[in-house]
Amino acid sequence: MKTVAIHQPNYLPWLGFFDKVAQADTFVIFDDIQLPMGEHHYETRATIKGARAILELNIPIKGRNQDLLIKDAVFANRTWIRKHLRSIECSYGNTKYFNDYFPQIETIYNSGLTNLAGLNTALIRLITSFLDIKTEIVRSSELGIKTQGEQKILDIIKKLGGNRYISGAGAGSKRYIVPEHFKETGIELVWQDFKHPVYQQTRGEFVPGLSAIDYLMNTGGKKL
Numbered sequence: 031m032k033t034v035a036i037h038q039p040n041y042l043p044w045l046g047f048f049d050k051v052a053q054a055d056t057f058v059i060f061d062d063i064q065l066p067m068g069e070h071h072y073e074t075r076a077t078i079k080g081a082r083a084i085l086e087l088n089i090p091i092k093g094r095n096q097d098l099l100i101k102d103a104v105f106a107n108r109t110w111i112r113k114h115l116r117s118i119e120c121s122y123g124n125t126k127y128f129n130d131y132f133p134q135i136e137t138i139y140n141s142g143l144t145n146l147a148g149l150n151t152a153l154i155r156l157i158t159s160f161l162d163i164k165t166e167i168v169r170s171s172e173l174g175i176k177t178q179g180e181q182k183i184l185d186i187i188k189k190l191g192g193n194r195y196i197s198g199a200g201a202g203s204k205r206y207i208v209p210e211h212f213k214e215t216g217i218e219l220v221w222q223d224f225k226h227p228v229y230q231q232t233r234g235e236f237v238p239g240l241s242a243i244d245y246l247m248n249t250g251g252k253k254l
Contacts, residue, residue: 034192
């Protein structure tokens with residue numbers, strides 16, 4: 031049995047994202063679909079725990095419109111990179127494991143990438159390695175599949191030789207899924223059931239759902 035999971039390349043994703051990666055044999059970065067409009071989507075937004083409040087990190091995108099594919103999105107400028115790195119450093123510089131992770135994260139930001147999918151995929155791969163997840167990661171744009179919606183998902187799974195699919199259980203995921211269609215094609219459909227771990231954060235009450243770097247900096251990246 032081969033398990034496949036698919037998800038958009040979120041920016042510095044939360045732990046639930048990596049739980050899905052860990053459960054799959056092959057994880058597909060869904061980068062040849064439309065980038066949602068507006069700034070408050072996880073492809074361009076991440077949250078971390080700052081010294082005084084939760085901080086929202088947003089990436090500005092050039093010419094953002096309803097026809098723009100994630101793989102084609104480029105940064106409007108590069109001034110945000112230094113600001114994001116500084117925010118991460120100020121938020122986690124005093125944590126026990128900061129020096130174990132920050133230098134490699136910083137290297138990716140400073141590598142000269144100008145493409146959203148390229149940056150997010152590089153960060154996802156890096157965090158996956160930090161969490162000791164061995165899953166194969168590919169990009170949907172490399173698979174040459176031109177269908178749309180649920181059919182695209184089914185075609186990706188079939189092309190990869192998958193017969194089991196892990197889907198998020200939220201409304202955003204379920205709108206593309208008709209369970210009967212998976213059954214008809216011989217693909218077992220599994221709804222992700224992620225239980226967020228509670229761990230010691232640097233200050234204040236525990237806040238779930240932050241970027242996985244919060245977990246790494248505070249715990250050292252214990253196995254999920």
